[in-house]
Amino acid sequence: MASLTCPRCAAELREIDSAERVTLDFCAGCKGLFFDPGEVAYYFELARDVPDLEQSRATARATDMKCPKCAGPFEELCYSALDSLVVDRCTGCGGVWLDQGEVPRLEALSAKLESPGSRMLRSMQQIRARGYLPL
Numbered sequence: 746m747a748s749l750t751c752p753r754c755a756a757e758l759r760e761i762d763s764a765e766r767v768t769l770d771f772c773a774g775c776k777g778l779f780f781d782p783g784e785v786a787y788y789f790e791l792a793r794d795v796p797d798l799e800q801s802r803a804t805a806r807a808t809d810m811k812c813p814k815c816a817g818p819f820e821e822l823c824y825s826a827l828d829s830l831v832v833d834r835c836t837g838c839g840g841v842w843l844d845q846g847e848v849p850r851l852e853a854l855s856a857k858l859e860s861p862g863s864r865m866l867r868s869m870q871q872i873r874a875r876g877y878l879p880l
C-alpha cells in the first residue's frame with residue numbers, strides 16, 4: 746500500500762499499533778493522528794465518532810486539507826456543545842484528524858460524553874486486563 750501523506754504538513758504518515766487493537770496513522774512531523782471512520786468512537790469508547798454530527802456539521806467550515814485515505818476535503822467542526830474543541834473530519838469517508846494536543850482534550854471530553862454503560866464497560870475491561878475473569 747502506498748504511504749499516506751499528512752493532511753497538515755505533508756510528511757509521510759506512519760502506522761502505529763495502539764494497545765487497543767486500533768492501527769492509527771501518526772505523523773512524526775506535526776504529531777497529528779488520523780482515525781478511520783469508527784476509530785474515534787472505538788478508541789475513546791463513545792457511541793459515535795462525533796456525538797451530534799448533524800448539529801456539528803451545520804456550523805462546519807471548509808478547509809484546504811485533503812484526506813490521506815480518500816483525498817476528500819476535510820471540514821472543521823465543533824466536536825461537541827460541551828467543549829470548544831474543534832476537529833477536522835473528512836467529508837468523503839468520515840475519517841477524523843486530530844492535531845497534537847487534541848487527543849488529550851478529546852480524552853478529557855469523552856469522560857463527560859460517555860454513557861454510564863460504557864464507563865462500566867471500560868471498568869470491566871480494565872479489571873479483566875488485570876487478570877479478573879468473570880464467571
Ligand SMILES: [Zn+2]
Pocket residue numbers: 751752753754755756772773774775776777
Ligand atoms: Zn503532519
Ligand SMILES: [Zn+2]
Pocket residue numbers: 812813814815816817835836837838839840
Ligand atoms: Zn476520507
